Amino acid sequence: GAGVSQSPSNKVTEKGKDVELRCDPISGHTALYWYRQSLGQGLEFLIYFQGNSAPDKSGLPSDRFSAERTGGSVSTLTIQRTQQEDSAVYLCASSRDSPSNTEAFFGQGTRLTVV
Amino acid sequence: AQSVAQPEDQVNVAEGNPLTVKCTYSVSGNPYLFWYVQYPNRGLQFLLKYITGDNLVKGSYGFEAEFNKSQTSFHLKKPSALVSDSALYFCAVMGRRALTFGSGTRLQVQP
Numbered sequence: 524g525a526g527v528s529q530s531p532s533n534k535v536t537e538k539g540k541d542v543e544l545r546c547d548p549i550s551g552h553t554a555l556y557w558y559r560q561s562l563g564q565g566l567e568f569l570i571y572f573q574g575n576s577a578p579d580k581s582g583l584p585s586d587r588f589s590a591e592r593t594g595g596s597v598s599t600l601t602i603q604r605t606q607q608e609d610s611a612v613y614l615c616a617s618s619r620d621s622p623s624n625t626e627a628f629f630g631q632g633t634r635l636t637v638v
Numbered sequence: 639a640q641s642v643a644q645p646e647d648q649v650n651v652a653e654g655n656p657l658t659v660k661c662t663y664s665v666s667g668n669p670y671l672f673w674y675v676q677y678p679n680r681g682l683q684f685l686l687k688y689i690t691g692d693n694l695v696k697g698s699y700g701f702e703a704e705f706n707k708s709q710t711s712f713h714l715k716k717p718s719a720l721v722s723d724s725a726l727y728f729c730a731v732m733g734r735r736a737l738t739f740g741s742g743t744r745l746q747v748q749p
Contacts, residue, residue: 556736564741566682566728571736579736614682616737626672627737629682 525549527630529615535636536605544600544633548617555598556627557590558614566614572598605637640665642731644740651719652748659714659743661729670732671712673703676742677725685727688712699723719747 528547536542548555557569568582572592583589587605592598602609612634616627641664651657663669673685686697693705703714714727724747729740 558739566739566742568736568738582736616682626684626687628684629674631681 527615527617527628529613529630529633531633532631533634533636535638538607538637539604541601541603542605542635544602544613544615544635546598546600546615546617546630548596548598548615549619549628550596552617552619552628553595554618554620554627555592556616556618557598557600558616560612560614560632562611569600569613602635605635607637610635610637640731640738642729642738642740644727644729644743646743647741648744648746650746650748653721654718657716657719657723657745657747659727659729659745661712661714661740662710663712663729663731664710665731669710669712671703671705672730672732672737673697673701673712673714674728674730674739675725676728682728685714719745721747721749723747 530545553574555572558566559569560566570583570590571579587603590600612632614629614632616629618627619625643662645660649659671688674682675685676682685701686695686703688695688705696702701716703712705712726742726744728742730737
């Protein structure tokens with residue numbers, strides 16, 4: 524596709540339910556990132572995938588959060604037993620190779636609301 | 639650990655005046671520095687980057703940024719602001735891991 528695609532664009536879920544957020548990166552991009560942006564705030568790093576290397580999970584806020592990237596392409600961010608503080612916009616980005624060489628392109632995000 | 643500081647939550651400037659959005663960074667080794675802009679209800683868009691070379695980097699929409707190694711700064715500038723430049727601006731640094739973003743600065747350009 525032309526850009527990074529995220530689905531769903533909006534998700535409302537009940538507290539305690541599990542949710543899955545999907546990211547389709549730009550074709551051929553080896554690096555993929557997940558960030559979280561609370562209302563009007565900065566971007567909080569969650570997880571980073573680079574090629575076949577082990578992902579950098581150092582930003583995941585709790586063990587309720589997990590992510591995988593299948594076949595080096597599509598990524599899914601899963602939040603188990605959602606809490607109200609998980610409400611935020613979840614942003615995915617991809618870059619062509621080493622992030623020091625190329626800029627990251629962002630998707631439009633998934634707005635998650637936990638009620 | 640790498641970090642980015644954007645000391646101003648908001649910058650107000652009159653249309654036609656020059657603007658500066660400040661950013662300082664902390665990273666081990668050579669810094670790779672980026673500016674992104676987020677318009678209302680839109681995703682983040684890349685503006686410009688510094689990897690190596692000239693300290694003055696030119697980017698999209700007439701923006702530029704000056705890398706200053708001694709001050710560990712990478713301030714975003716534009717000679718003449720437009721109302722349409724009003725948005726949220728993020729500075730980011732790439733070190734040994736993924737991009738680390740600052741908290742963002744809201745730029746408000748008044749007509």
